[in-house]
Amino acid sequence: MSKELKTGIIVVLIVVTFVWGFNFLKGHDLLDGKARKFQVEYSKIGGLNRASSVTLNGLKVGQVNEIEFNTTPEKRGELIVTFSVENDFQFSRKSVVRIYSPNPLAASSLAIIPSYEGEMAVSGDTLEGKIEESLFTSIGERLDPLQDKLEKVIVRADTLFSGVNRILNDETIDGVNGSISNIAAIIADLRETVRKVNLLVVDNQDNLKVTLQNTKNITGNLSKISDSLTTVNINNIVKKAENAVDNFNNLSEKMNSNSGSIGKLINDEELYRNIEAATKELEELLRDLKLNPKRYVHFSLFGKKPKEYSPAENQLQELKELKEQIEELKQ
Template structure:
């Protein structure tokens, strides 16, 4: 046997021993022919990888051998995990294989939750899979929607602040500063006005008190007047007023109907004409008495007979006679 052949055999033995020792240290004995292979399908594996440990009731009984995608159309995107179980411990097909994380810093592992009802599981069977949510996985799943909402809020806030920056240009800021200054001046003037009002009230406190007392007296007098009016029999007054109005209406009707002396006097035109003619004759009589008093009044000391009255002629006839 040549030296090169011996060297090759030694190297091959070392490689095989290293590979066997590495798998033995990981809990997989290549010389044990009792290892069984099972399959589980998951929608997500949460950090599970090849060579992850497989435990049964807390005892390591195997490891994950392979992870591939499911190519079937109805389950496309799912992951098929195959693992070896080197223990001859029996459990049924109803057992559940759960992905869990033993601690936050370690990777995920598989835990077989055995079920002893039904047919025993044999190599090549597909078992039911579940995934136990770890603390960080649960927090991450809850934070993902929150992160999306926060990102949208940040985008809207960025748009809002961009609009505010466009609005708050130098001219607008100067206007705001001017408005604030004017507002300060208004507040100062308002303070001065309040001080003036307080001073006026303090100086005229006696007058204000007297005014308030007078107002109170007026209010009391008005109250008394109101009480007096309340005691007046308004119904009787209204009834008397209505009676007076009815009497006046009755009198007016009689006057218009030529009843009585006053009604005939107001409505009889003939009476009016006679009175007017008598007035004219009385006026002529008074005028004649004034012009010819001797005609109506005669006084004689010696009893002389008065001359016979002769009516005076009109001026036109007197001129013809002359």
Template sequence: MSKELKTGIVIVLIIIGFFWGFNFLKGHDLLDGKARTFNVEYSKIGGLNKASAVTLNGLKVGQVSNIVFDERVATRGHLIVTFNVENDFEFSKNSVVRIYSPNPLAGSSLAIIPDYEGQPAVSGDTLQGEMEESLFTSIGERLDPLQTKVEKVIEKADTLFAGINKILNNETIDGINNSVTDFSVIISELKQTIRSVNNMVADNQGNLKTTIENTKNITENLNKLSDTLTTVNINSIVAKAENAIDNFNQLSKKLNANQGTMGKLLNDDKLYNNIEAATKELEQLLRDLKLNPKRYVHFSVFGKKPKEYSPSLPDSLQVIKE
């Protein structure tokens, strides 16, 4: 055997050993004929790549061998992940292959969630896949609606500040400053008023004390009066008042019914006219008696009869006739 042939054989053996050692370090034993191949379809793979580890119940049992796009029309854009399993542990076709991330700094891996019911999975089967949401993905999904709300709030705040800027022109600011100044003056005056009231209260503390005592005495007297009123027979007083009202009503009915002198006097016009005529005649009689007393009272020493009164003659003629 020539020296060149020996050198070529050694180089080939070194290349084969290097390739086998490299794959062995990655967890794939080329000499193991029990390796099985499975396919899984995902809409997204979340950073999964070739040579990513495949675990089963936490134990590494294989690795990802290939990732290609699905060319079918219905699922175009999806990704088909092919992975190898060197372990002969059996699980059914109903098992799920989940993409997960062991930690935020590490890449994604595949985890077989075994299901033992149904037909056993064999090499070449397509298993059901799912993707585990990571912490950052979950936070991002929750922050998205919050971000939308914050953006809306910021837009409304911008609109509000724009309106405020329009309102707060130089004249408005001057007015606000004047109002603040006036308010400060009012507060100062209120302080002075409070001081005056405090001084007044201090100066009249004795009078206030006397007033409070008098008020207390008045309250006590009112309580005594209230107690006295409670002892008064209010029912008897009310009954007497009702009787007086009934008597007055009966008197009013009699006056209106022409009963008695007062009733006839108030309601009988004829009686009123007669009384009025008699009053006038009495007045005339008294006037005539005052003017001509001799006509009614006559004294004669010698027994001379007075002349008879003739109503047809005036008073002046009666005097001449005598």
């Protein structure tokens, strides 16, 4: 073989090896004609890239070949992932292809969750895709609302502390300290008072016993009195009280009426005028008696016998008594 032919063969082998190696690194095995290709649509791929592994029940059966955007207007922006399966294991079109992350530091991979219902999947079919959130993504999604709440709490706490700082100035702190000191003094006074009360109780324990015993006796006596009162005929007492009230009412009616001497004396104006006129005449008589006693009484100091008691004196005495009686009636 000439040198030119050898050089050409070596160049062709190098090119074929380069193309095969390049495609192999991209996940395409040009020498394997049994590989089946499938497509999956995702709204996001979460770190999935070309040459990411495809597993089936944990066993690697293929790898990702292409990731491109969907060009249809209704699904614009979504991603189409093309992957190849080199294993001849059969699964149906209802199988689900899920994006998952084996560990937080590794890239995402595809996992086929096989289903065996319905028609079996063939090369070129489009399968249903799902995304399994990674640990950090799940934690981040749960921490986002917690972060918002925490920020609100921090803002409120800052406002609260600002208000507390405005309130707790030096004057307020001094007032609080004074109040605490006063409370401590009050507690000390209460303790001293309790101690004195305890001493008082101990010193007067005998007196307290006697007082309690007397109270008990008084209670017993009151109970006996109440028992004795229950045996008294209350009906007779009530009847007597009613009779007394009736008698008083009758007396009051007689006094208010014109019948009887008391009623006439109280209510008869003419009798009152006669008594008043008699009183005036009696006063005039007494006044005349004082001014002119010789008209009614004759006596001598020397040489004559005293005269016997005359009817005039008797009359005068009777007039005095009558006057007193009239005054009593007027009152």
